[in-house]
Amino acid sequence: MRMSKHLEYVNCNLCASEDHKTLEVFTSSDLENVNKSLVSLRKKPLYVPKNQFYVVKCKNCGLVFLNPRLNKGALKIFYESFYSKLLKGKNVSFESSVYSSINLSQEKGRLKEIQNLNPLAKKILDIGAGPGHFLSVAKKEGWKVYGQEYSKAASRIAKREFGIHIYVGEIDNLPYPDNFFDIVTMHSVIEHTIDPSKYLQIARRKLKPGGMVVFSVPNLYCFDYLSSKLLILSYPGFIFEHLYYFSKKTVSAFLKKTDLQLICLTSKHHSRPNLPEVNNFPSNNFGPNKLELFFDQLTKSKDKSLYIRMRIYLFASRLAKEFLEYNHYGGMLKLGSIFYVFAQKPIRENQK
Numbered sequence: 001m002r003m004s005k006h007l008e009y010v011n012c013n014l015c016a017s018e019d020h021k022t023l024e025v026f027t028s029s030d031l032e033n034v035n036k037s038l039v040s041l042r043k044k045p046l047y048v049p050k051n052q053f054y055v056v057k058c059k060n061c062g063l064v065f066l067n068p069r070l071n072k073g074a075l076k077i078f079y080e081s082f083y084s085k086l087l088k089g090k091n092v093s094f095e096s097s098v099y100s101s102i103n104l105s106q107e108k109g110r111l112k113e114i115q116n117l118n119p120l121a122k123k124i125l126d127i128g129a130g131p132g133h134f135l136s137v138a139k140k141e142g143w144k145v146y147g148q149e150y151s152k153a154a155s156r157i158a159k160r161e162f163g164i165h166i167y168v169g170e171i172d173n174l175p176y177p178d179n180f181f182d183i184v185t186m187h188s189v190i191e192h193t194i195d196p197s198k199y200l201q202i203a204r205r206k207l208k209p210g211g212m213v214v215f216s217v218p219n220l221y222c223f224d225y226l227s228s229k230l231l232i233l234s235y236p237g238f239i240f241e242h243l244y245y246f247s248k249k250t251v252s253a254f255l256k257k258t259d260l261q262l263i264c265l266t267s268k269h270h271s272r273p274n275l276p277e278v279n280n281f282p283s284n285n286f287g288p289n290k291l292e293l294f295f296d297q298l299t300k301s302k303d304k305s306l307y308i309r310m311r312i313y314l315f316a317s318r319l320a321k322e323f324l325e326y327n328h329y330g331g332m333l334k335l336g337s338i339f340y341v342f343a344q345k346p347i348r349e350n351q352k
C-alpha cells in the first residue's frame with residue numbers, strides 16, 4: 001500500500017506488541033463527506049488509499065484498533081474543521097437545537113449517575129469537553145467545572161453559549177494541580193485519542209485519592225457486532241474517528257495498567273442523534289441511519305442472500321435497540337454498543 005502522509009502505523013497501546021491480525025477492512029463513506037467539507041472550507045482533503053481502513057486485533061492482549069490510522073496532524077485537521085463548521089453555522093443556538101435538547105437530557109442523566117455514586121463531589125474536570133454541553137449541566141447544578149479540549153472553535157462555543165472557560169491544548173499541559181479533582185470524565189473521548197493509556201494516566205494523576213474517573217468507550221462485542229458476524233456481514237459500526245474498540249477484558253486491562261480500580265462497568269445502546277445543522281458532516285451515528293444507507297445501496301444490488309441477511313440484521317438491530325436502550329438488560333448483558341465505566345483512584349497511593 002502506498003503510504004499516505006495522513007496515515008501512521010502503530011503498535012498496541014495496551015501491551016506494545018507489534019503482532020496483530022486483521023479483523024475487518026471497511027471503506028469509509030464518512031471520509032468522502034469530510035473531504036467534501038474540507039474542500040468547501042478551502043482545506044486540502046485527507047488522503048487515504050481507497051478510503052479504506054483496517055481494523056486489527058492484538059494477538060497478545062486482544063485490543064482492537066485501526067492500523068494504519070489517521071495521524072495526529074490529519075485528526076487535528078478533521079476535528080478543527082468539524083467545530084469550525086458548527087461555529088459558522090447560520091443558527092447554532094445549542095440550547096434550541098434538536099441536538100442540544102436530546103443531548104442535554106443525556107448529559108443530565110450522566111451527571112445524575114455520577115452524583116448518585118459520589119454525593120459529596122463538587123469539582124469536576126471534563127476531558128474532551130467539546131462545546132461544553134456536559135459541563136453546562138454540571139455548572140447549573142452547582143459544580144465547579146473545568147474542561148479540556150483541542151478545538152479552539154469548540155471552546156469558543158462553550159464560552160459563548162454557556163460562559164464556561166475551557167482550556168485549549170494538550171492534556172499533558174493541563175493547567176490544574178495533581179490530586180485536585182473529585183471527578184474526571186471522558187465521555188466518548190478515549191476511542192478518539194491516539195494514546196488511551198496516557199489519557200487514563202493523566203486522569204488518575206489529576207484525581208484526588210479516592211476520586212473517580214468516568215468514561216465511555218465503544219463496546220466491540222455488542223449485539224450489533226455479534227449479529228453482523230452471525231449473518232456474515234461487515235459491521236457498520238466501524239468509523240475512522242474511532243481508533244480503538246474495547247471489550248470487558250481490555251477495559252479491565254487498561255485499568256490495571258493505570259492502577260485504577262473498577263467500580264462499575266455497564267453498557268448502553270448508542271443513541272446519539274444527528275447533528276441536523278451540519279449537513280455535510282458525518283453524523284457519527286451507528287444504528288438505523290447508517291444501516292439504512294447500507295440498505296439503500298443494497299436494494300440496487302443483485303445479491304439476494306446479502307439482501308436477506310441485511311434485512312434480518314436491520315430488523316434485529318432495531319429490536320435490540322429498543323430492548324437495550326430502555327431496559328436494564330443492556331447494561332447487565334453488556335451487549336449495548338457503549339461501555340460506561342466508573343473507576344476509582346486508590347485512596348492509599350501506591351508507590352509508583
Ligand SMILES: [Zn+2]
Pocket residue numbers: 012013014015016017058059060061062063
Ligand atoms: Zn496488545
